[in-house]
Amino acid sequence: MDVAQMLTHCQRPMELALTNPKPPRKLLGYILGPMAKNSVFGPKPYERNGYTPPEFKIADPQVFGENKEKLLKLIDRFPQEMPNAGLNHPFFGPLPLDV
Numbered sequence: 001m002d003v004a005q006m007l008t009h010c011q012r013p014m015e016l017a018l019t020n021p022k023p024p025r026k027l028l029g030y031i032l033g034p035m036a037k038n039s040v041f042g043p044k045p046y047e048r049n050g051y052t053p054p055e056f057k058i059a060d061p062q063v064f065g066e067n068k069e070k071l072l073k074l075i076d077r078f079p080q081e082m083p084n085a086g087l088n089h090p091f092f093g094p095l096p097l098d099v
């Protein structure tokens with residue numbers, strides 16, 4: 001993954017968080033989500049080359065300048081819009097504000 005692809009990769013979760021309505025939660029999320037939530041949102045750092053959902057994998061070439069601007073705009077929007085978007089993750093379910 002090059003830098004331009006990483007910028008797009010960083011945009012995807014932010015876009016998902018700001019999406020309303022959220023995608024429906026799948027059965028696997030209801031079963032495994034609460035158990036996995038503690039390991040993902042705990043104090044332990046992420047492992048290198050860990051699992052990445054397919055929709056967050058970026059393989060096609062990206063334009064650095066465009067993606068840089070788009071990510072900066074998302075970063076600016078995020079603090080204002082996130083509280084209104086809701087904290088319901090499509091896999092983990094409801095998230096507390098202190099996560």
